[in-house]
Amino acid sequence: xxxxxxxxxxxxxxxxxxxxxxxxxxxxxxxxxxxxxxxxxxxxxxxxxxxxxxxxxxxxxxxxxxxxxxxxxxxxxxxxxxxxxxxxxxxxxxxx
Numbered sequence: 685x686x687x688x689x690x691x692x693x694x695x696x697x698x699x700x701x702x703x704x705x706x707x708x709x710x711x712x713x714x715x716x717x718x719x720x721x722x723x724x725x726x727x728x729x730x731x732x733x734x735x736x737x738x739x740x741x742x743x744x745x746x747x748x749x750x751x752x753x754x755x756x757x758x759x760x761x762x763x764x765x766x767x768x769x770x771x772x773x774x775x776x777x778x779x780x
Contacts, residue, residue, distance in 0.1 A: 714726045714727070714777055714778055714779065714780065715777070715779055715780070716755075716776045716777050716779065717750070717752035717755060717760045717762075717776055717779050718752060719752050719753065719754065719755060720752065720753075721751075721752055722749050722750070722751045722752075722765070723749060723750050723751075723752055723779035723780075724746075724747050724748075724749055724779060724780045725744045725745065725746050725747060725748050725749065725750060725778060725779060725780070726746060726747075726778055726779055726780035727744075727746060727778040728745065728746055729743050729744070729745060729746075730743065730744040730745075730750075730774050730775070730778050731743055731744075731774065731775075732744060732764045732768055732770070732772040732773070732774055733772055733773045733774070734772060734773070735773055736756065736757075736759035736773050737759075738773070741768065741770060741772050742764070742767065742768040742770070742772075743767075743768075744764050744766060744767075744768065744774065745766070745767075747780070748764070748765060748766035748767070749765045749766065750762050750763065750764050750765065750774060750779070751763040751765070753771075755776060757776075758775060758776050758777070759773050759774070759775060759776060760773065760774050760775070760776045761773050762774075
């Protein structure tokens with residue numbers, strides 16, 4: 685087996701591992717939140733959490749809305765409208 689074939693096989697295997705890990709690509713039209721704005725969820729499912737990376741409280745679905753109150757790095761705190769109607773944290777970058 686030549687080195688190119690091995691490299692291509694390794695890259696393909698790595699891509700399969702990433703896909704199998706359940707990682708979702710950010711939609712092309714997704715954007716970060718803005719404080720004071722009621723943003724529309726662009727992701728199919730966006731988990732609302734009690735704290736950044738904390739326990740899950742519920743799921744926002746596209747096109748439900750989220751009022752951004754604070755931004756802390758890659759996490760956003762605010763009010764989730766729709767089925768949840770509660771304050772919580774979501775990962776930033778999943779708004780339209």
